[in-house]
Amino acid sequence: MGFDLEALKTAVAEHGRVVRVVIAAIKGSSPREVGAAMLVWRDGQSGTIGGGTLEYRAAEAARRQTDPARLSHHALGPDLGQCCGGAITLVSEVYDAEAVAALDDMVVARPVAGAQMPLSIKRLLARSRGQGIAPEPQLIDGWMVEPVHKPARGLWIWGAGHVGRALADVLAPLPDLAITWIDTAPERFPDTVPAGVTVVPAAKPAELVRHAPRDAEHLVLTYSHSLDLELCNRLLLHDFRFAGLIGSATKWARFRSRLAALGHPPERIGRITCPIGDPALGKHPQMIAVGVAAQLLRPGLENELKKDLSA
Structure with missing residues (x-):
């Protein structure tokens, strides 16, 4: 405080x-x-x-x-x-x-x-x-x-679609998050952006990964599976505190295979959490956002979710 x-x-x-x-x-x-x-x-x-x-x-x-x-x-x-x-x-x-x-x-x-x-x-x-x-x-x-309050955690949200907007609305009021929000063009973002959120339009979002602090947290949920994959690849090469990817078990299985083909070992690929949030809450954007908020606020929850999903 x-x-x-x-x-x-x-x-x-x-x-x-x-x-x-x-x-x-x-x-x-x-x-x-x-x-x-x-x-x-x-x-x-x-x-x-x-x-x-x-x-x-x-x-x-x-x-x-x-x-x-x-x-x-x-x-x-x-x-x-x-x-x-x-x-x-x-x-x-x-x-x-x-x-x-x-x-x-x-x-x-x-x-x-x-x-x-x-x-x-x-x-x-x-x-x-x-x-x-x-x-x-x-x-x-x-x-x-x-x-003077200084946010302790940097969060990068990749994608300004329905889920990205829900995440920005739910997470922006939290006191310890400094949020950077990235998408491919200014028109991808809503007219009104929550206070404290830095909007970064970039034609090639993946090029921005190298500018992220190595202890930043990332949520990947763009409109493009190929862009999601490239972001995951760049993040694995760069390092991060937490990285979460939106998607189904099928999407994640394909991504694991493709990331392995790009040279990433299984234990490093396993650092990415997919799906994000709490699947039991459903797929409504706000429900995903609520689940992700809980995931980010509870240390180690992502590991609990992985165990539940693999059980």
């Missing part, structure tokens, strides 16, 4: 004045963790701090807020009638283009109930910069400190 600077920049660019509400501290139980945040503007919002009534009241207060920053405390049970028995401290801050431009791109530390930077914050920032370790989101001595 961290300060989603890109989401804030996008919201400010689209809506002007935006209030960011973040959970700064917790005592007891809470519907969300410290660092969970939402963005609120005049007629909308994004993100969530959870809690139903808590979120509703916090959003309404944010729309009325006039102070640049505000600290508020909420007892979830007595004050809000929620089942959680804890208490939450919220920090609500108003941002415009000028305020966003002034933010650090590594760690955002700012006063919410004080002025001068205390020694505790100076030490925390020095330790973070010196050791390269991002601090946990926390409220210290009247200052809120949050690391």
